Amino acid sequence: MEPTAWPGIFREGRDFYTVNRVPGVRVYGEVLRSVGAVEYRLWDPWRSKLASLLAKGAPRDLFGEVRRVLYLGGAHGTTVSHLSDLWPEGEIFVVEKSPTAFAPLLAVARRRTNLLPLLADAQLPERYLADVGEVDLVYQDVAQRNQAAIFIENARATLRPAGRGVLMLKVRSITQRRPAAAIVREARAELGRGGCTVDHEVPLAPFSREHVALLVHR
Numbered sequence: 001m002e003p004t005a006w007p008g009i010f011r012e013g014r015d016f017y018t019v020n021r022v023p024g025v026r027v028y029g030e031v032l033r034s035v036g037a038v039e040y041r042l043w044d045p046w047r048s049k050l051a052s053l054l055a056k057g058a059p060r061d062l063f064g065e066v067r068r069v070l071y072l073g074g075a076h077g078t079t080v081s082h083l084s085d086l087w088p089e090g091e092i093f094v095v096e097k098s099p100t101a102f103a104p105l106l107a108v109a110r111r112r113t114n115l116l117p118l119l120a121d122a123q124l125p126e127r128y129l130a131d132v133g134e135v136d137l138v139y140q141d142v143a144q145r146n147q148a149a150i151f152i153e154n155a156r157a158t159l160r161p162a163g164r165g166v167l168m169l170k171v172r173s174i175t176q177r178r179p180a181a182a183i184v185r186e187a188r189a190e191l192g193r194g195g196c197t198v199d200h201e202v203p204l205a206p207f208s209r210e211h212v213a214l215l216v217h218r
């Protein structure tokens, strides 16, 4: 097991791992590997877009200095659980609007005290702004038509100056008829008008052919 350029992320062959904060417990059926006294959890790029971004070659300073995170679209906590492994001392606010997804997310957070789930709509950041305060990183994976606008509103409300953002842009959910490249171009322009600079654009194929990761800063 080798450390990677991303702090807290390890590699064995082509596989990525994080150190399991809750030894012996799986979150989504992932493989656990013990090396000496340390237990690692496999981070599957076919299950988590953030792991696919790593596999596609994310910059080494992808996250910057992170202590507080706003994660939009937590679902059942697959990716969130790996962020929980990465930043044991951090606070990761996880917004999820579906009550069905929120129940398993809560179960994950019960064992991982750095996760702070919020049952809320990411389109209404004013509803959770007071709880979240200022964050170092906004991560978004919500698959909505107005993804860029949602990201901008949340970044405006919570992201500290020079803070980072990762927007998993679902190019098919905006419209089926237009080329993905045009959709990405428009999202980048909208983010720019909203005060977010796009530093990198990483298509996530073959892991997800419908997503492009936009890495931004304020």
Ligand SMILES: C[S@@+](CC[C@H](N)C(=O)[O-])C[C@H]1O[C@@H](n2cnc3c(N)ncnc32)[C@H](O)[C@@H]1O
Pocket (backbone or CB within 6 Å): 047, 048, 049, 050, 072, 073, 074, 075, 076, 077, 078, 079, 080, 095, 096, 097, 098, 101, 120, 121, 122, 123, 141, 142, 143, 144
């Ligand atoms: C693709 S899944 C997220 C997967 C998750 N990020 C992961 O990697 O483990 C998208 C999630 O976003 C949630 N979602 C969609 N629109 C939302 C909104 N406006 N506010 C909050 N959550 C939303 C959905 O309920 C769904 O659980």
